[in-house]
Structure formats: C-alpha cells, structure tokens
Amino acid sequence: MNRRRFLSISALGFITIAAYGTWFYSFGVLLDPIILDTGWTESSLTTAFAFGLATGGAASLPAGRALDRFGSRPMFVVAAIVSTSGLWLGSNAESVLTFGIFTALASAALASLAFYHITQPTSVRIAPDQPAQAIAILTIYGAVASTIYLPAAAFLVDRYGWRPTVQMMATATGAILIIAAAIVREEERPIRDPMAPGLRVALADPEVRRFAIAWSTMGVAVGIILVYQVPLMTDAGLPLATASALAGARGAAQILGRIPMSAMVRRLGSRRSLRLAYAVTIAGLGLLSLSSSVIVGSMYALVAGFGIGAASPLAGVYADEVFDRNRLGMFMGFLGAVGAVAVAAGPAMAGVIADATGTRMWALVIAAVAGTSAFVLLRAPAQDRAPVPSPRIVE
Numbered sequence: 001m002n003r004r005r006f007l008s009i010s011a012l013g014f015i016t017i018a019a020y021g022t023w024f025y026s027f028g029v030l031l032d033p034i035i036l037d038t039g040w041t042e043s044s045l046t047t048a049f050a051f052g053l054a055t056g057g058a059a060s061l062p063a064g065r066a067l068d069r070f071g072s073r074p075m076f077v078v079a080a081i082v083s084t085s086g087l088w089l090g091s092n093a094e095s096v097l098t099f100g101i102f103t104a105l106a107s108a109a110l111a112s113l114a115f116y117h118i119t120q121p122t123s124v125r126i127a128p129d130q131p132a133q134a135i136a137i138l139t140i141y142g143a144v145a146s147t148i149y150l151p152a153a154a155f156l157v158d159r160y161g162w163r164p165t166v167q168m169m170a171t172a173t174g175a176i177l178i179i180a181a182a183i184v185r186e187e188e189r190p191i192r193d194p195m196a197p198g199l200r201v202a203l204a205d206p207e208v209r210r211f212a213i214a215w216s217t218m219g220v221a222v223g224i225i226l227v228y229q230v231p232l233m234t235d236a237g238l239p240l241a242t243a244s245a246l247a248g249a250r251g252a253a254q255i256l257g258r259i260p261m262s263a264m265v266r267r268l269g270s271r272r273s274l275r276l277a278y279a280v281t282i283a284g285l286g287l288l289s290l291s292s293s294v295i296v297g298s299m300y301a302l303v304a305g306f307g308i309g310a311a312s313p314l315a316g317v318y319a320d321e322v323f324d325r326n327r328l329g330m331f332m333g334f335l336g337a338v339g340a341v342a343v344a345a346g347p348a349m350a351g352v353i354a355d356a357t358g359t360r361m362w363a364l365v366i367a368a369v370a371g372t373s374a375f376v377l378l379r380a381p382a383q384d385r386a387p388v389p390s391p392r393i394v395e
Contacts, residue, residue, distance in 0.1 A: 001127060001130060001133060001134075001137075004185065005126055005127045005130075005134075005187075006137070007183060008126045008183060008184045008185050008186075009123050009126055009127070009134055009137050009138055010137075010141065011179070011180035011183040011184050012119045012122060012123055012126075012138050012141075012180065012184060013137070013138055013140070013141025013142065014141065014176050014180055015076065015114050015119060015176060015177060015180045016114075016115075016116070016119055016138065016139075016141055016142040016145060017141060017142065017144060017145040017148060017149075017176075018114075018145075018172065018173040018176040018177070019079070019083075019110045019114035019115060019173065019177075020110075020115070020142065020145040020146070020149075021145040021146065021148060021149030021169070022083070022087070022110065022149065022169045022170065022172075022173045023049075023052075023087070023103070023106065023107050023110060023169075024053075024107070024110070024111070024226065025145055025146040025149050025150055025153075025226060025251070026149050026150065026153040026165075026169065027049050027227060028150075028226060028227045028228065028229060028230045028231065028247070029150055029153040029154050029157065029230055029240075029244050029247075030153060030157065030162050030165070030166070031045060031046075031227070031230075031231060032231060032234070032240070033157050033161075033162045034162050037161070037162060038096070040096040040099075041096075041355060042351050042354060042355055043351045043352050043354075043355045044096045044100070045096070045100075045351070046227065046347045046348055046350070046351030046352075047100070047348050047351065047352075048096070048099065048100030048103060048104055049103075049104075049107070049227065049344070049347060049348075050344035050345065050347055050348035050351075051100065051104045051344070052103060052104030052105070052106070052107025052108050052111070052344075053107060053108075053111055053223075053340045053341070053343055053344035054340060054341050054344040054345075055104060055105075055107075055108035055111075055112075056107060056108035056109070056110065056111025056112040056115075056340050057111065057112070057336060057337040057338065057339065057340025057341045057343075057344065058112075058337060058340075058341070059108060059111075059112035059113075059337075060111070060112045060115075060117055060333045060334070060336035060337040060340060061330065061333040061334050061336075061337045062333070063075060063112045063113055063117075063118065063333055063336075064117060064118070064121075064329040064330045064331070064332055064333020064334065064336065065329065065330050065333065066329075067118055067121060067122070067329035067333070068327065068328075068329035068330055071186055072118065072119075072122040072181075072184055072186065073181045073184065075113040075114065075118055076113065076114065076177045076178070076180055076181035076184075077177070077178065077181050078109065078113055079109050079110055079113035079114045079177050080173070080174040080175075080177035080178045080181075081174070082105060082106065082109035083106040083107075083109045083110045083114075083170065083173060083174065083177075084106075084170045084171060084173065084174030085106075086102045086103060086104075086105040086106025086107075086109065086170075087102070087103060087106040087166050087167070087169070087170035087173075088166075088167055088170055088171075089102040090102035090103035090106065090166070091162075091163045091164075091166040091167050091170070092163065106170070110173070111336075111340050112336070112340075114177065115336060115340075116139075116142070116312060116316065116332075116336070117329075117332035117333050117335055117336030117339075118329075118332075118333075118336075119138060120135055120138065120139075120313075120316040120319075120332060121328045121329045121332050122184065122186060123135055123137070123138045124320060124328065125186040125187065126184070126185065126186055126187060127187070128187060131317070131320055132261070132262055132265065132317055133262070135313045135316045135317060135320075136258055136259075136261050136262065136313055138313075139254075139258050139309075139312055139313040139316075140255055140258050140259070142254075142312070143251060143252065143254035143255045143258060143305075143309050144251065144252060144255070145251060146226075146247060146248055146250065146251025146252075146254075147248045147249065147251040147252040148248070149169070149248075150230070150244045150245075150247045150248040150251065151241075151244050151245050151248045152169075153165060153169070153244070154240055154241055154244035154245075155241075156168065156169075158240075158241070205322070207322060208322055208323075210377050210378060211318065211319075211322065211378070212334070212335060212338055213377055214278075214373075214374040214375075214377035214378045215315065215335055215338065215339050215342075215374070216338045216339060216341070216342040217342065217370045217371070217373040217374040217377065218278055218281070218311070218342075218370065218371055218374035219338075219339040219340075219341075219342030219343040219346070219370075220342045220343070220345055220346035220366065220367065220370035221281065221282075221285065221346065221366075221367040221368070221370040221371035221374070222281070222308060222343060222346075223342065223343035223344060223345070223346035223347050224346040224347055224350050224363045224364070224366060224367040224370075225281075225284075225285070225288070225304065225308070225367060226343075227346075227347040227350075228347065228350060228360060228363045228364075229243075229247045229250065229288060229300075230243045230244055230247050231360060232288060232289075232291065232360055232363070232364070233246060233247070233288075233291045233292075233297055235360060236291055236292035237292050238291070238292070238293075238294070238297060242294065242297075243297070246291070246294070246297040246298065246300070246301050247301070249298065249301040249302075249305070250300065250301035250302075250304050250305040250308075251305065252301075252305065253301050253302050253304075253305020253306055253309065254305045254306070254308055254309025254310075254312075255305075255309060256302070256305060256306045256309060257277060257280075257305065257306040257307065257308070257309030257310030257311070258309050258310065258312075258313055261273075261310065261313050261314060261317070264276070264310070264314070265314070265317060270314055270317045270318040270321055271318060271378060273310070273314050274310075274311060274314040274315060274318055274378060275375060275378040275379075276310075277306075277307050277308075277310035277311040277314055278307065278311060278371060278374050278375045278378065279307070279375055280303060280304075280306055280307030280310070281304060281307030281308055281311065281371055282307075282368065282371040282372060282375065283303050283307070284300055284303040284304025284305075284306075284307055284308075285304070285364060285367050285368050285371060286368075287299050287300035287303055287304070288300045288304065288364065289361070289364050315335070316332075319331060319332060319335065342370075346363075346366060346367065346370065347363075349366055350362065350363035350366060353366075
C-alpha cells in the first residue's frame, strides 16, 4: 500500500479512535461518577445512552446513502460540529432530561456519521484493489480506541470530574474529525448503476437476512459488554482504575483478532471466521462474570478482545462479499442502523432490570443469550460451498 493511501486510512483510523472512544466506550467509565454527582438514576442514564445510539442507528441508512452520493468529507464535518456542541451542552446540563437530549444528539451524530459503516466503505474506496488490507489497517487503529479512552476517562474523572472530562474529549474529537476530513482522499467513487440491487432485493437473499439478524443480536451482547464491563468488575471488587485499565486492555487485545484476519479468511472463509469470532466473544462473557481478580480480568480482556476485535473487520469483509460494492455505503448504513439499535437495546434493558432487581448480573444473561443466537444464525446454509477466499482480497 502506497504512502498516500496509508495516510488517508490512518486519518480514518484516528476518526475511529475518537468517534468510538469519546462516548461509546467512555460512557461505562462515566456512568457511576455521573450517578454519584447528580443522583440521576442508572436507568435514566442508560436510556439516554441507548436513545442516542438508536437515533444514530436510524440515521445510519440515510448517512450510508449520502456517503455513496457525496463521499466522506461532509459526513465528518457535520459529525464534528454536532458532536462537539452536543457534548459541551450536555456536560453543562443540570437536569437529566437536558443531559439526555444533548448527549443523545452528539452520540447520534458520531454513531451515524463516523462509525465503521462509514469508515469501512471509505477505506475500501481509498484502496479499491486492496479492501481486506485497508479494512485491517483501519480496524487496527480502531482497536486502541478503548485502550486510550477508558484509562484516560478514568484518570480525567478522578482529577477533574466528569463534566470537564466530557468537554475535553468532545473538543479533541471535533478537531480530529475536521483535520481528517481535509486529509482523506477516495480513489474510487461508486458507479451510479440503476441495476445495482437495492436494500429490498438484497434482503431477499437468506444469507444476507441471517447476517443482518446475527449482526443485530451480537450487537445486544457487545453493547452490554462495553457499557457494563467496568461496572461489573467494580461490583466484583476491583477498583475503578483497575477495572478501567482491564477494559482498556480488552480494547488493546482487539488487535490480536485483527492481525490474523486475512489468514483466517483464507483458511475458513469470511462467514466461518466471523462465527468463530462470535464464539470467542461468548467465552469472554463467561470470564467477565468471574472477574473479581486481576488474573481473571486479564483473561477476560484477552479473550473478549480477540473475539470483538476479529468480528468487526470480518463483518466488513463478509459484507463486501455479499453486497454490491456500488451500494456498499447503503448496505453498511443499514447494518449500522440495525446494529446501533441492538447495541442500544442491550444496555437499556440491562439498566431497567438492574434498577428493578438490584443486580447487574442479568446483563450477562441477556448478553449470553444474544451472543449464542448470533452464533447459531451464522450456521452454514443448506447447500454451503467449501469456503474460498473472496476474489477481492489482496494481500
């Protein structure tokens, strides 16, 4: 890969780090400090978090269509303006309603305009003859988002409080989005082919439907992991700083699932590789339930990190195989939409049940059932062929 392509994909990587880290990952660290400072209920906060992701999910399909039509630069500029202003206003809120409205707006902007359903198709169009390598590089950057933001959020909250922490992260994210918008250069723009299949035609394919449903159910599990991994470890007895560091290590361990991605696809095919990643993630949930010590917490970080880390780029490669590339932005936007709703639904359900029962362990039960369902849904079709690598994969 030449230097110009690498620079553009690296800019996308920094967008990914900031977009996911600022709120999606950091909210789990901020949850208890916000409750302690404000007295707002856990269910109201997790519902606000879920509403932002769900709204972003609903906007992901039109955002994907806009990406196909206009390219990535407008996406990133709008995300910078809306997310930065929304988080600043939310961090100054004195009522949970005001907080929820503005942080949900900011979260929706990041989720719809700067998450992987935007950056992965953009990376493919930066290096159209090297899609797997482009996605692998992008997601390796993304793997360090939680590694950077979870410990940083914990440090900043302890030192300055949650409100200045949100403001600092919001400002950094806005700057990264604007700078990256000026750097990214797409070599390939989609062909306006009226014969390219639309969403309804694509969903008529059973393989595509199973993929979309599996993506959604695994989203429920991953949403619960990301929001509740730190609270569950602190409930088990680990200090906040230790739990945040282990959650950050889980993010760093995502790299372990991304480095061997091309070899996994060559050997197993993208669908079976994705199924393996889901199985490893489910095993990580079991370890999270036992994470009362640094040793078990470290095992959780490695196992869940590998599974979640492998699943994201493998889903992108699988999508590039089963969808028409001319409409890849639209299809990835659709997956982003249903995935965001699912990721939002998991913590929202868990928060309501936690308030009602006084325990967060039900969150793990919901996540385990959802993750197992995703694994089953990606089973081999009745007439599945032997796995072969995608012809688009270029080493």
